[in-house]
Amino acid sequence: MDLAVLIVSIGALTITGIAATSAWVQAKLAVSARKNAEAAEGRAIDAERRALEAAESSAASSIRVAAAFEQANDLARASTLTVKDAAHHDLIAAISPLVSINVLSMEIWPYFETLRLRMITFIDRAGKDSELIGNWLDAERTYGLQCVRDSMHAARTVPRSELWASQTAQAMSPLHTWAMNLITNLRVWRAKGDEVLxxxxxxxxxxxQVTRPVS
Incomplete structure (x- = not known):
């Protein structure tokens, strides 16, 4: 083999070796790229899973928060009802003595003053959500005051006779009737709600208007 042929052969082998080396390097790079892609895909899947778990946890947390708020609202409503029930009971208890009171003395005024104060308390506790409750009880207080004055005036004019007791009771009837009607109406309101106010x-x-004296 002459020198030229040898040189050509060596050159061909060198080129082949370089090509093989390049192909091997490219193959290694391809494998590495594929592994990197698989790793990236795995990280993406893991990130998506964590995001879903976080979303589920957030949703569960939101549900728990909503449930806690609802429970708090229920307790607040129950507390409000308890306060209203207590005020309602106290008001009826203050009215009750006026249903049958028949003593012709100033003792009526302390009873009526107690009732007036209970009405103020009742409006403060039960009337915060409805101005009509205050309007209604203010009108009732005005009418009740008129009934007290009219009944006491009529009772004082009853002559002393065997009919004094029955005539005095009759004179007190406007006050008694007003007190009984107010108790009934309070119970109607508690049963049916603000729609009847x-x-x-x-x-x-x-x-x-009907019972107001003509001036």
């Missing part, structure tokens, strides 16, 4: 206000105002 308009009717109660109108009823009380009409009663005041």
């Amino acid at each position: 308009d009717d109660l206000v109108d009823q009380t105002n009409q009663t005041i």
